[in-house]
Amino acid sequence: MLGIGLILPVMPRLIGEIAQTSLDRSAEIGGLLTFAYAGMQFLCAPFIGGLS
Structure with a gap:
């Protein structure tokens, strides 16, 4: 989530x-x-959760 929060503000540029x-x-x-x-x-997410 931290990575997404860092990239979202600069993604349009x-x-x-x-x-x-x-x-x-x-x-x-x-x-x-x-x-x-x-x-x-x-x-x-349900499929990946089922694998773990």
Whole structure:
């Protein structure tokens, strides 16, 4: 959780530099990536918990 808290504030700028997009578009892409990460964690957590 600490790593996510450190990267989230700078993620739009990083995406903007890599994708050569505006800050608005890179913030939207960052939001979609964060949503995808949270969704996969929600769906896969029971399976990973069952392995341990």
